Amino acid sequence: MIAPRDVSVVVQGPWSPDQTPQALASLRAHLPGAQVVLSVWKGGPDFPAHAVDADTVLLNADPGAVDLRGLLHPDIEYRTATASSNFNRQADSTLAGLRLADRPYALKLRTDMVLEHAGFLAYPALFRDIPAPMRVFGERIVTTNVRCPQRSFAMFVQDFCSFGRTEDMRLLWEAERHPSRQALLDMPREEREVRVLVPEQQLVVSALRRRQHEVPMPNSLANGPALAELTERAVAGNFVCLDVRRFGVRTLKPSLEWVNSADAMRLSWLWILRASYEEYLSWCRRHCGDAVDALIAECGDGYAPAMEDAALKRRLVTGPNALAPQPLFDEALRCFLAGRNDDALHGATTLQRAGLRDPALDRLFERLGRRPPG
Numbered sequence: 303m304i305a306p307r308d309v310s311v312v313v314q315g316p317w318s319p320d321q322t323p324q325a326l327a328s329l330r331a332h333l334p335g336a337q338v339v340l341s342v343w344k345g346g347p348d349f350p351a352h353a354v355d356a357d358t359v360l361l362n363a364d365p366g367a368v369d370l371r372g373l374l375h376p377d378i379e380y381r382t383a384t385a386s387s388n389f390n391r392q393a394d395s396t397l398a399g400l401r402l403a404d405r406p407y408a409l410k411l412r413t414d415m416v417l418e419h420a421g422f423l424a425y426p427a428l429f430r431d432i433p434a435p436m437r438v439f440g441e442r443i444v445t446t447n448v449r450c451p452q453r454s455f456a457m458f459v460q461d462f463c464s465f466g467r468t469e470d471m472r473l474l475w476e477a478e479r480h481p482s483r484q485a486l487l488d489m490p491r492e493e494r495e496v497r498v499l500v501p502e503q504q505l506v507v508s509a510l511r512r513r514q515h516e517v518p519m520p521n522s523l524a525n526g527p528a529l530a531e532l533t534e535r536a537v538a539g540n541f542v543c544l545d546v547r548r549f550g551v552r553t554l555k556p557s558l559e560w561v562n563s564a565d566a567m568r569l570s571w572l573w574i575l576r577a578s579y580e581e582y583l584s585w586c587r588r589h590c591g592d593a594v595d596a597l598i599a600e601c602g603d604g605y606a607p608a609m610e611d612a613a614l615k616r617r618l619v620t621g622p623n624a625l626a627p628q629p630l631f632d633e634a635l636r637c638f639l640a641g642r643n644d645d646a647l648h649g650a651t652t653l654q655r656a657g658l659r660d661p662a663l664d665r666l667f668e669r670l671g672r673r674p675p676g
Contacts, residue, residue: 312399
């Protein structure tokens with residue numbers, strides 16, 4: 303397994319007086335001897351840089367957000383919630399820190415996240431001898447979670463934290479930046495939509511294209527059977543998609559609490575959209591061959607139920623990011639009758655937040671002793 307002293311850590315984002323010291327302390331506890339680079343922006347909250355528990359503190363120029371209002375098709379802006387983009391801020395501060403990394407491996411972590419253990423260190427070796435279709439990196443990059451392209455966005459790999467060879471991490475974060483608003487205004491709308499994918503897609507697609515892999519992504523909502531298949535192949539060959547429990551990370555930011563609990567929130571919308579680690583392994587089995595069988599076996603009794611959940615998730619959508627209300631209601635009711643009230647409540651809440659208004663749903667909330675969310 304990789305030794306902590308062989309790891310550089312880039313802690314990236316805005317300084318938080320409550321959260322960032324905890325993030326740094328967790329690194330010293332779980333990665334003793336690692337190089338720690340804190341990469342924040344100039345103009346942020348003042349803090350005593352000389353007293354911070356990091357080997358290097360970087361104060362980056364802030365490139366600012368890119369105002370995207372009215373520049374993309376209204377459906378893209380609405381369904382991706384991208385009226386403004388902070389991608390350049392994230393990418394610039396991450397890459398600046400990675401350029402100072404002096405160890406063979408690098409971890410990227412947000413300033414509002416902590417390590418609870420260093421389980422991620424084991425995974426590069428576990429996947430090293432597994433064939434890698436559409437190879438971009440020297441070794442797969444370890445990250446947390448991926449969206450299933452048949453149920454959600456294509457080429458969407460979570461970007462909160464990632465770990466891999468330092469040279470591979472630099473390649474990932476050298477992604478094409480989002481152009482300025484003025485530069486976008488000078489382009490036809492079709493070109494804007496190619497150049498401005500959601501950040502998680504921007505990282506993956508940029509890396510693939512730099513290695514001459516053709517990725518037909520005219521916009522963030524692009525999908526279909528061929529692109530979904532391509533997504534599975536690209537992800538299986540270039541990433542290891544763990545859940546936060548296996549990775550060993552936890553967010554401290556209240557608005558991101560779903561990061562910590564989404565895998566347990568059965569029948570929630572995010573649970574439906576995400577692929578579990580076991581489902582990711584099934585992609586690897588399909589695209590990388592039987593070298594994955596030992597990793598599947600290590601999942602033990604958890605693999606079969608996870609595959610049953612994947613089949614259930616497929617029934618709960620009619621297409622990417624499109625909920626199938628009746629199957630979800632039926633499953634929520636089944637959970638209630640089986641005494642699994644938490645699952646039933648998550649399902650009912652997903653339906654209510656998707657806009658379903660139905661007396662049967664109201665009665666389910668009543669039987670659960672809850673009022674529908676406001």
